[in-house]
Amino acid sequence: MSFVVTSSPVVEPISLSEAKAHLKVEVSADDTLINALVQAAREASEEYLNLRLITQTVEQRIDAFPTYITNYQIFLDAQPVQSVSSIIYKNEAGDEVTLSTDQYDLDKFSVSHSVYAKSSVTWPIAIDEKNAVKLTYVAGFGDTSARVPALIKQAMLLMLTHWYENRSDTVRKMPTQSQWCLDKFRKSHF
Secondary structure (H helix, E strand, O other), X not given: XXXXXXXXXXXXXXXXXXXXXXXXXXXXXXXXXXXXXXXXXXXXXXHXXXXXXXXXXXXXXXXXXXXXXXXXXXXXXXXXXXXXXXXEEEOOOOOEEEOOHHHEEEEOOOOOOEEEEOOOOOOOOOOOOOOOEEEEEEEOOEOOHHHOOHHHHHHHHHHHHHHHHOOOOOOOOOOHHHHHHXXXXXXXXX
C-alpha cells in the first residue's frame, strides 16, 4: 500500500445495533468488543479488497510525475476515488507548489482510477527526490453504510460472527464464506 489514511471514516459499514442483531446479543456488556470487531472487519476487508469502504481522506506520494512513455497518468492506490483534493509537488528549486485543478482530471470510469494531465497540459518537473509529489484525495464508496455493497457487509458480518464466537487464533485468515463474498469485489494491486 503506497498511501496513508489522513482522515479515517466517521462511521463503520455496520452499526453496533446491526452487529448485535446479527450476533443475537441483547446486552450491552460486549458493546466495546463488538465495535472493535466491526472496525477490524472493515480494516481486514479493505486490506483484502484493496478498496476503501467508507469515505476517508488519503495521501499518496510518488517520486515524480509520469512521462508520455509511462502513459501520462497517475494511478491512485486507494479505490474507489471520489475526488482529488490537491496535488502538491516540490519544484526544482525545492519549493512546494499546488497544481491548479484546471491542469488535470480524474478518471473514475476505468478499472483503476487515475489522475491524468489534460490534453493541452504537460505535467511539471518535480525535484529529483523521494516522494516529491503528494496527492491528497477522498476514497471510499460513500459517507454512509448504505453506499457499501450488501455482499461486502455480509462478508463483514460473517467475519464478525466468527471472531465473536471464536476468540482464539485460527489457521485461516478469514472464514471461507466471507472470502467468497469479498472475492466478487477484490481489486488487484496496480
